[in-house]
Amino acid sequence: MQVFWFLPTHGDGHYLGTSHGARPVTLAYLKQIAQAADELGYYGVLIPTGRSCEDAWVVASALAPLTRQLRYLVAVRPGIISPTVSARMAATLDRLSGGRLLINVVTGGDPDEAQGDGVFLDHGQRYAAAREFLHIWRRVLQGESVDYDGEYLKVRKARALYPPHQQPYPPLYFGGSSDAAHDLAAEQVDVYLSWGEPPQAVAEKIADVRARARRLGREVRFGIRLHVIVRETAAEAWAAADKLIEQVSDETIAAAQQSFSRFDSEGQRRMSQLHGGRRDQLEIAPNLWAGVGLVRGGAGTALVGDPETVAARILEYAALGIDSFIFSGYPHLEEAYRFAELVLPLLPLGLRERVASSGNLTGPFGEMIANDIVPMRERPAA
Numbered sequence: 001m002q003v004f005w006f007l008p009t010h011g012d013g014h015y016l017g018t019s020h021g022a023r024p025v026t027l028a029y030l031k032q033i034a035q036a037a038d039e040l041g042y043y044g045v046l047i048p049t050g051r052s053c054e055d056a057w058v059v060a061s062a063l064a065p066l067t068r069q070l071r072y073l074v075a076v077r078p079g080i081i082s083p084t085v086s087a088r089m090a091a092t093l094d095r096l097s098g099g100r101l102l103i104n105v106v107t108g109g110d111p112d113e114a115q116g117d118g119v120f121l122d123h124g125q126r127y128a129a130a131r132e133f134l135h136i137w138r139r140v141l142q143g144e145s146v147d148y149d150g151e152y153l154k155v156r157k158a159r160a161l162y163p164p165h166q167q168p169y170p171p172l173y174f175g176g177s178s179d180a181a182h183d184l185a186a187e188q189v190d191v192y193l194s195w196g197e198p199p200q201a202v203a204e205k206i207a208d209v210r211a212r213a214r215r216l217g218r219e220v221r222f223g224i225r226l227h228v229i230v231r232e233t234a235a236e237a238w239a240a241a242d243k244l245i246e247q248v249s250d251e252t253i254a255a256a257q258q259s260f261s262r263f264d265s266e267g268q269r270r271m272s273q274l275h276g277g278r279r280d281q282l283e284i285a286p287n288l289w290a291g292v293g294l295v296r297g298g299a300g301t302a303l304v305g306d307p308e309t310v311a312a313r314i315l316e317y318a319a320l321g322i323d324s325f326i327f328s329g330y331p332h333l334e335e336a337y338r339f340a341e342l343v344l345p346l347l348p349l350g351l352r353e354r355v356a357s358s359g360n361l362t363g364p365f366g367e368m369i370a371n372d373i374v375p376m377r378e379r380p381a382a
Helices: 027-040 056-066 083-096 111-116 123-141 179-188 199-215 234-244 250-260 266-275 307-319 332-342 351-356
Strands: 002-006 044-046 071-076 101-105 146-149 154-158 172-175 191-195 221-230 283-285 302-305 322-328
Touching (some): 002 332, 027 056, 027 332, 056 071, 056 083, 071 083, 083 101, 083 123, 083 154, 123 146, 123 179, 179 199, 191 199, 191 266, 191 322, 199 221, 199 307, 221 234, 221 307, 221 332, 234 302, 250 266, 307 322, 322 332
Parallel strands (some): 002 322, 044 071, 071 101, 101 172, 172 191, 221 322
Antiparallel strands (some): 146 154
16 A cells, blocks of 8 residues: 655645635745655655646656655646657656656646647547557657657657666556546556545446456556545544635635536546535545535545544555555645554554654654653553
8 A cells, every 4th residue: 555645736724715724835835745744654745737736847856855765746748748858857857866756647627727738629639649648658768769640649759868767667647537538547557546436436437447457458556536634533523624614605615616617527527526516415425525625626525534434444445456545634734744643553554664764763752741751652541
């Protein structure tokens, strides 16, 4: 099991849908989150992409030298950049980071944003163009000189002279819920990502992608993207979930849902369908809460509960075949610590040994009492 955290390059704060309690995106703050994730033993961090975010490649390049083991899941955008240029960028960042680059293939789901970037392809055309892009990208990074004449892309003698650190290339992650997306995942990528739908819906997507991949003689791994709200008790966790959206007005929810309705993303449609823009039906499966999706695009669900319950829900997804978990929580710095301290010890990760070996982490833990008393390791009996 590989557990990722998230870098909020589109902003962070204590509440959704408001500037109240918000934090600006600064290099210093992103550095704090990345270094915390590195020290706490997270496998990597996802950096989002799009016009609402700081550029993912620049952010990853700035933070990679400031961390030791943390991997960076960074988006490539077929149709916006040349596959050869993208391959050279990937090889360079992978080399300079010592093999810590992961690639998130993003075809996009917002037609307004796509057209603003010069992409005037419909949903099916974007996936067809992405297939051609990855065909060139993968071959170039494997040292080939590529001639390709497709419907959307044409290159002659495309090359990357510097190979990536990871062979044959940095692993490809990708998410999408349409038939075209499942075909692309089965044919081209290493890890298929789902947003946090109820387990049965996720199981159906996994089974479909796995079957399509096997027909092509391939195996695909699976991951999931979720928010998390964990507290020491279930009551505290659900109160924190309610508090996260207490500043959101009905008008803001309606405006957000109207914006999402223009997207041609099947995944976004499925996320919005989970809650229907209503506040009163947000627990869509046991401990799976859709409140984030009232105003946030993309991943819109959170696991909510005490540590043992959240860990149990994670293991339910793992039993479906998922081994990559990408989590986030508001604010991301504090929640990186909270999740690591409360939940990671309950998961089969082997992270405690890895973290303990990185420094003097053998104890005592906590603030010393009265200048000479070591804090108790266990909570006193009630």
